[in-house]
Amino acid sequence: MDFKKYIRDIHDFPKQGIVFKDITTLLSNPEILNKAANELYEFVKTEKIDKVIGLESRGFLFGPLLAAKLNAGFVPIRKPGKLPHDVLSVTYELEYGTDTLELHKDSILPGERVLLHDDVLATGGTAKAALELIRELGGEVVQCNFLIELGFLNGREKLNGAAVASLIQY
Numbered sequence: 001m002d003f004k005k006y007i008r009d010i011h012d013f014p015k016q017g018i019v020f021k022d023i024t025t026l027l028s029n030p031e032i033l034n035k036a037a038n039e040l041y042e043f044v045k046t047e048k049i050d051k052v053i054g055l056e057s058r059g060f061l062f063g064p065l066l067a068a069k070l071n072a073g074f075v076p077i078r079k080p081g082k083l084p085h086d087v088l089s090v091t092y093e094l095e096y097g098t099d100t101l102e103l104h105k106d107s108i109l110p111g112e113r114v115l116l117h118d119d120v121l122a123t124g125g126t127a128k129a130a131l132e133l134i135r136e137l138g139g140e141v142v143q144c145n146f147l148i149e150l151g152f153l154n155g156r157e158k159l160n161g162a163a164v165a166s167l168i169q170y
């Protein structure tokens with residue numbers, strides 16, 4: 001299946017020089033949406049997973065679908081100030097400046113087997129920060145699972161040997 005046909009390149013969004021991979025054209029096609037969700041599930045279906053962790057906001061699109069297929073719970077990692085209960089926070093470097101992610105302290109139990117999911121692995125900074133939060137709670141990261149990997153940005157190298165699976169590579 002050539003999923004790339006269903007992804008739209010938007011030049012200079014959100015900033016000059018960025019080629020933004022727009023997945024709304026994939027999501028809006030029922031057959032392709034279903035195929036993509038099934039293939040992401042295929043990467044991990046032989047593993048016992050307790051929690052699927054989705055990264056705000058586009059990790060919330062396939063994350064709950066994967067959780068339902070895996071018979072696992074879904075847990076959001078959010079941008080600051082959005083989660084209402086006690087949180088762990090991590091601040092990480094972006095290309096310019098810093099950003100923060102938060103996770104509810106009671107959302108993962110020590111030893112739980114976790115699948116981290118996001119739509120895009122680019123520089124890897126976001127996923128690396130998420131791994132720190134999950135591990136601080138004692139979660140065991142079984143796989144980092146992405147719809148798209150921008151291989152030329154070498155994000156995988158930031159994930160310190162975690163198992164990485166991606167459906168579409170550029």
Ligand SMILES: O=P(O)(O)OC[C@H]1O[C@H](OP(=O)(O)OP(=O)(O)O)[C@H](O)[C@@H]1O
Pocket residue numbers: 055056057058059118119120121122123124125126127155
């Ligand atoms: O590998 P990185 O270089 O860290 O980039 C990947 C992140 O960037 C995008 O999120 P964005 O911050 O645009 O937020 P959004 O999902 O809310 O649109 C994408 O959804 C990933 O979460």
Ligand SMILES: Nc1ncnc2[nH]cnc12
Pocket residue numbers: 018019020021022120122123
């Ligand atoms: N080029 C890109 N397209 C879509 N999402 C992204 N997140 C980080 N880089 C991106």
